[in-house]
Amino acid sequence: MSEPSVQLQIQTLPDNPGVYQYYDKEGKILYVGKAKNLKKRVSSYFNKVHDNARTNVLVRKIATIKHIVVETENDALLLENNLIKKHQPRYNVMLRDDKSYPWICIKKEPFPRIFPTRRMIKDGSEYYGPYTNFKIVHTLLDMIKELYPLRTCNYDLSEKNIDSHKFKVCLEYHIGNCKGPCEGNETREHYEKQVEAIRQLLKGNFKHSLREFKTQMQQYAQDLEFELAQRMKVKIEALEKYQAYSTVANPKITNVDVFSIVSDESAAYINYLQIMHGAIIRSHTLEIKKKLAETDAELLELAIVEIQERFSLQFREVIVPFSIDLGERIRVTVPQLGDKKQLLELSERNAKYYRIEQLKQLQIVDPDRHTNRIMAQMQKDLRLPVEPRHIECFDNSNIQGTNPVSACVVFKDGKPSKKDYRHFNVKTVEGPNDFASMEEVVYRRYKRLLEENEPLPNLVIIDGGKGQLGAALKSFDALGIRGQVAIIGIAKRLEELFYPNDPIPLYLDKKSETLKIIQHLRNEAHRFGITFHRDKRSKTALVSAIEEIPGIGEKTMTSLIKKFKSVKRLKEASEADIAEVVGASKAKKIINHYQTNEQKST
Incomplete structure (x- = not known):
């Protein structure tokens, strides 16, 4: 379409919140964006020359403008995110991170198993995570195994199968790692009570388990069952040690999500921390490649929506470094001091470390891109x-x-x-x-x-x-x-x-x-x-020192300077070394001169 056609499309845009899409003359999608006011936002692309050359190229290519009106800005954020992932327009930022992360699964079944997985199956099972690596997952599962003996077999432990004695206890039962629910040695009620305690641990709430273990320890001690009391004490110590390791803020801070952003000319790095009872239960860093000189506020909003969708989260309060609009349902906090400010600073450190790591890799695998990034940043x-x-x-x-x-x-x-x-x-x-x-x-x-x-x-x-x-x-x-x-x-x-x-x-x-x-x-x-x-001072000093020697002319001086470079080296040289340069007669004069001066000084 011609330019007047584009201007006509702009004039017909509504003043509502929504999502706009730019297409070229061949019908290929170029860019997807969101706006509080569609007409004002889209008009801003065409009424000025932009500082960013890439934006100017985009504007020249736009032939068709399409839009979708939504009820709220939050709806626009979600729609924009979905359309970007679906169409992957050339001029939109790139969300770099497509690997699957490990989760901890509580299987929906009688006497649920708890195990690590990279696959989320929609069968009613519960999934906790994702975690950044399997090391964290194994640390948690090892602690859970130490605290609560659960089954690891994949038997169908229905009431019918247990009552008919279909299964026999295995080695795990005999070494104390399982209570033997397959033979009816553990009630379903007791097993579920342990699973509920594990749910609380995975959410970062340690109070329930600590209180339960301490009560049991005191009861065993009163009953003079000191061996069992000691076992409870070991569990309490293991749990307190893990709690001290994982708690990073006031335990009263619960169900809070922290986001920070570090950016340069070519990319932004957004770190996310999920906090429950003062403990970090999830950490994730997302890299976004810039395309059109997007602001940090725009990129942070985009990243929050992406992380929310990717991990199926529901935010109630988010801590961020500056004010952004995430809709009425989410409380946005920009802390100035205190525990929440410390959490934000922790998130920023994680984003910076991630950025440094990525830049080191970039410098190795793509030095030209690394140089281009630094030059753009210096400019x-x-x-x-x-x-x-x-x-x-x-x-x-x-x-x-x-x-x-x-x-x-x-x-x-x-x-x-x-x-x-x-x-x-x-x-x-x-x-x-x-x-x-x-x-x-x-x-x-x-x-x-x-x-x-x-x-x-x-x-x-x-x-x-x-x-x-x-x-x-x-x-x-x-x-x-x-x-x-x-x-x-x-x-x-x-x-x-x-x-x-x-x-x-x-x-x-x-x-x-x-x-x-x-x-x-x-x-x-x-x-x-x-x-x-x-070097110049040494040469000057050498010239002065040579000029003092009787019978030494300019030509001889030049030869000595070229050979010995400094006064110290000339004084330390043997008569034979000097004679190689200026001859025996002049070498003798030089040696006699320095020997005479030394005698006078002593």
């Missing part, structure tokens, strides 16, 4: 017009005002390009003047690049505060490249980033990858500059 963090694929950093070195030099290090795609490193002897500045030195070397560096038609960097970093940045900008103005190349200064003490004509510095997160790369650049420039400065 966003540093407010740059383009990705800083080529960065140059300058540092001055003039220890005690002597031998002023400057270093320029080069990073390409976030990594050092050592073949492009350059050092400069400061030529026009007298004495220790960092500002003038910076102005000179920046001018010389980019004058040469311009003359040789070499590409200019995307970003220049000046190691220093406002003064050094201002000096570098003078050279940019003189060369006419101000505005063509981004330039910032970094102050050493507080890691402040200064921008031209902006008195307020930028502070990056201390743990951000952008700041780490900038610090790497600054440290590398400092190292490279100090090394060059040290």
Whole structure:
């Protein structure tokens, strides 16, 4: 359809909540979205140029707009989630996580068995989980087995089969792991009582079992059955140990669901914790690949609906880092302090650890994508017009005002390009003047690049505060490249980033990858500059020391500098070693000179 047709479709959209779908001219679905107000939301796509290039491409491809009106925003969330999973539109975020997780099943049968499984069968059985790995499942089942002796056989223990003595007790009965319900040695009522206690444990409620075991222990002790009392004590200790391990917050916090989000330019990581009686009974992290610069609020809402549907959950209260709209039925809490705030911080740590793990894997299996992600993040963090694929950093070195030099290090795609490193002897500045030195070397560096038609960097970093940045900008103005190349200064003490004509510095997160790369650049420039400065000072000292020796001319001096590099090495060299360079006669003069000076000093 032509553009007017799209505008006509927008005009006919209702002001109700609902879900909209974009199709291209071939009828292929491009994007699914939700909205409080369909007309306003869809119109916003077409009345401006978007910062995100991918969104602009999407808008150009839209030929048909379809919509579905729903009663509430919560209904829109659920419908959007279902349509995305059904159609998998190209421009929607990708929900990464399709593996099956282990559950604990309480089988619907007489004398129910309890076992781990990855398959959920709709036969009326109860399923608890999912758990992130089988290690947690086995830990729970081992504890349950220690506390409650249940059957493990798959016999049909109907009343008819038990009354007809169809089955015989097995080894599990004889070693105490089962009470033998197959022969009628355990009543159904007693067995169900144990199963109910296990349900409470799986929900994170330990009070019921602890109270029951303590009552039995006291009764056995009163009846002088100390061996049985000791068994109860062992069970109590095992349960208390597991409770202490699993309880992370106030036990009064029950039936609460915690969500946090950590995101970068390409993906978001949403962690989910389910809390019962202060214990985590479920933890899950979902990765969402970004497509159209979605906000954290949009992604968090999407993830909550996805997790709710995936695990068949009913939320009453959710703890989140910022306010979102999940409908009237769900209470949204944004804690500022206390136990709930600690739970949110715990969830955020889990999301960060998961992100770090995924990024490490990405760096190994897809280094190009890893580099692209970092470059996009640096562009966003540093407010740059383009990705800083080529960065140059300058540092001055003039220890005690002597031998002023400057270093320029080069990073390409976030990594050092050592073949492009350059050092400069400061030529026009007298004495220790960092500002003038910076102005000179920046001018010389980019004058040469311009003359040789070499590409200019995307970003220049000046190691220093406002003064050094201002000096570098003078050279940019003189060369006419101000505005063509981004330039910032970094102050050493507080890691402040200064921008031209902006008195307020930028502070990056201390743990951000952008700041780490900038610090790497600054440290590398400092190292490279100090090394060059040290070499120059050694050479100057050697020249001075050689000039003092009578009968040694400039040519001989050059040969000695090339060979021995420092005064110390020259003094320690044997007459034969020196003679190899300058001949026996001059070698003797040098040895005699140093021996005479040593005698005078003693």
